[in-house]
Amino acid sequence: MSHKVFNRIRDDLCNYDRYFIQKSDVMKKVGLLLEQKMASSLRMLAYGATADQCAEYCRMAKSTSIECLQRFTRGIIALYSEEYLRALTLVDLKRLLAKGEKRGLPRMIGSIDCMHWQWKNCPTAWAGEYSGRKKILTIIIEAIASYDTWIWHAFFGMPGACNDLNVLAKSPLFDELTAGRAPKIQFQVNNKVHKLGYYLVDRIYPRWATFVKTIPNPTRPKEITFAKAQEGYQKDVERCFDILQASFGIVRGATHGWDKEDL
Structure with missing residues (x-):
């Protein structure tokens, strides 16, 4: 510093x-x-x-x-x-959309994923709830990161036994959209008009209009090109998690805190 x-x-x-x-x-x-x-x-x-x-x-x-x-x-x-730690503003949104268009994905807002943070001093009574598939007690953070590793959405606190879908169901990510206060985004692909921006996600996420997943087992040249671009740009959020853990050792290792509010 x-x-x-x-x-x-x-x-x-x-x-x-x-x-x-x-x-x-x-x-x-x-x-x-x-x-x-x-x-x-x-x-x-x-x-x-x-x-x-x-x-x-x-x-x-x-x-x-x-x-x-x-x-x-x-x-x-x-x-x-x-x-x-502000939410996305209209100016920020225009910048992200312009960058997404330059990368070949028009109206792409960012990449979304979840990360597990090991909780060493989790209370014994909560062990079953916070124990994931690897039998390690963790807390989940959901984040959206842009190309410049800016996390503009973070939702923290879900127990490790949950998966990305459970976290998404509790996340306030689409509160503004469902309330009708989200900025209007309109673009056209294959002669079809879309009125929502979208996020790049992995295969576990649902088939929503606002999520774009990769093509499994692509064979045609266009499919291979799209899958390569989608999977490459979807790594933005994973790269951001790696930078976060490299910069802050407290996130890289198991947390020793006792109170979830303090964490």
Whole structure:
């Protein structure tokens, strides 16, 4: 992280939550520096370090490291969600549609898929619900990613025993569409007019007008070309998951949290 970004977050957090300001206790003993609290949180997020591992490096107790991480993540969401975690706007939609047309898939919005995050400290009473087909306790995140690895839709919290269809049934992805507030998109293919944009998905998803799947066992040249393009561009979301796990070690390994809301 650059010094400029670090200093910006530091100043914003101080103004947002006084917990990060260095204070003295009743015995006039000076408390932890803001930089210590931020370093502990960033190490846990970026490297997947546990609270115990931060104790020696940052000179902080385990309980303090956990509290710092919770307050840090909540502060980041409160401060920057409006800009960086926003939903798709009309300007964003036009940009994605233009890029999809250049790639040979007109009116393609993005790629959708799900990722499982292992939950090490899942309560025993919930083990059956969160145990997937690999007998590992996981929580599912559904995401839509664009060509530039921007996740503009994320739905997190479904238990690992569910599949992509179960997650889709609970997802708020099409709430705006069913309410009639989604932007109008119209295009023509093979002399047929379509009024919905579409997402690239794998074979488990249903045969909806807004989903485009690959052609199984293509034989003709056109089918082979389409399947190659669809399968290649559908990897955008999988590539985004890989980048997310490479950048944040806390997502790459099993999470040690106890509360699903904190996760």
